[in-house]
Amino acid sequence: MGITKLFRAAMIALRVNLMRSALTMLGIIIGVAAVIIMVAIGAGAQQQVDAQIEGLGGNIFILSGSSRRMGGVTTGAGSVQSLQQEHADYLQTQLPDIEAAAPMLSNSAQVIYGNLNWSTTVEGMDNHYLTARNWVIANGRELSPQESNAGGKVAIIGATISKELFGESDPLGQTIRVNNFNVNVIGTLKSKGQDSRGRDQDDVILMPIKTVRTRLAGVSNSNPTRVQSIYLKIYDGADMQALETDIADLMRTRMKVAPTAEDPFMLRNLSEMVATRAETTRIFNSLLAAVASVSLVVGGIGIMNIMLVSVTERTREIGLRMAVGATPSHILLQFLVEAVVLCGLGGAIGMLLALVVVVVLDQFVGTPAVMQPTIALISIGFSALIGVFFGYYPALKASKLQPIDALRYE
């Protein structure tokens, strides 16, 4: 008996009991859809995390002023307790594992171009900062040494700023007003998207640190070279644990901190934070997928239940088929194929349902979700396998019937 004939016979048998077949399939449809959707949401989250790791561009430490001493407080014998611009150069010369040490001082600002108004963050930096933060110049150029040292009135703008203020037109060479002074746009940044906390990283303007200090943050006479934080990009393969200790030790010495005092700075391993987040995401995803799989198994049990009912209900039919020449394996195969068709069809419908839900989630709800074709195929294959697994026992039961008993069954 050919396989196409078997499938056609199964379709006929299932159509005879259309309502019941549909309800049975519903269990599988929901199960498969749940699994695919959960995996898609997981893949979406994973992709986001991957993009963030990509955005970091390697191993990064952030050295920032201790929050309690923000702004710099001098204690005792004139020891300055805030991060200074020279700390960046100092760490760079002391630790060869550092690829780039970039001081940064940020300030919020109101940006105006024509009649458009946008409030954003201005980050004062030097060219090391581009390396350290993995910023890529999309168009234009980075800071010249002259602009960097003298505090030139130039800006490199993020993709969001470019879009909000300039739309489709070219921002390069244009003059924008930042708070109360004009700056010239010399470059645009390649988009990085959201960071791990969901903040838009492209909503930023980069300027020479000196410009930010003198024109936006305001110079404090007592603390003229203060920076907010120092980004330290570390070469691949370096021992991050050891470096963390080294950096802290060097900074304590440099800042002349008493042995018993707390660190007047905060040192965070950014890569590690993102990695932790990635791990959390992964565990959460597996958990979701596991829960969804349970519903698929429940669907499979539904299939088994219905197949058992069907075998009992069709006992006389089975007897007749045996009388006219069906062997036990014919009967086994017939019921197995029915279960597989039921599950495979349910799986296919479930996949389509999942596709719709994934697109809606991704495009309209804002939950990133990615449906991989392999996952879709695997889940259809898997549901067919569930059909074999849960259909086997009822089919075996049917094939074990004695023809005379089955024919006589009331």
Next chain:
Amino acid sequence: MSQPNVIETRQIRKAYSMGDNVIWALKGVDVSIKAGEFVAVMGTSGSGKSTFMNMIGCLDTPSDGKILLNGEDVSHLDAAALAHIRNRYIGFVFQQFNLLPRTSALDNVALPLLYSEVPEREWQPRAKASLEQVGLGERLHNQPSQLSGGQQQRVAIARALVNNPLLILADEPTGALDTRTSFEIMALFQQLNDAGKTIVLVTHEPEIAAVAKRKLMFRDGELVEDYLNGHH
């Protein structure tokens, strides 16, 4: 040497155990049926008629004794081998017709071919020819619920004919039909027998049995009478 008997039973016995006690439904039956015979099996209820039919139809195997189908011993075959024998050599007609519901007459008749070696392109023509043979050439696409009892039994007879069997077995084929329809069905059997088919049928009614050429009378699991009609 002459043609072997279509069916030959040698001292077949069949025991059914009901809890502790054993019922002997057949207690040693010897029967030979030749090609072209038309045999009526009679007897009181519980005398073993159906059991006998199941044995010679290879639906069940005897506890003891031998059954030869066309000279071949079929008493100890396994389920799959018996299924092949039934498919190839036997056509069944049941009291309750046993047609597949919501399935056309044509597909019902073609059912045995599904399990045969017959290539699929021959199914429809053969099923159609069978239905024409029983006078239902106009009802190919009707489902059982759209046919009368007599017509349904004709479909069942067409199904029994479709694999061109050696032997047609009918257990009370007129049991669910009124007298007039019963005689129409019997006329059909007679016609098939005239065309050379070997037929064995069970009936309670002497008038029905009178149509057959030979009668077997069972009592209590034993064959008590075996005579040719008109030679009473």
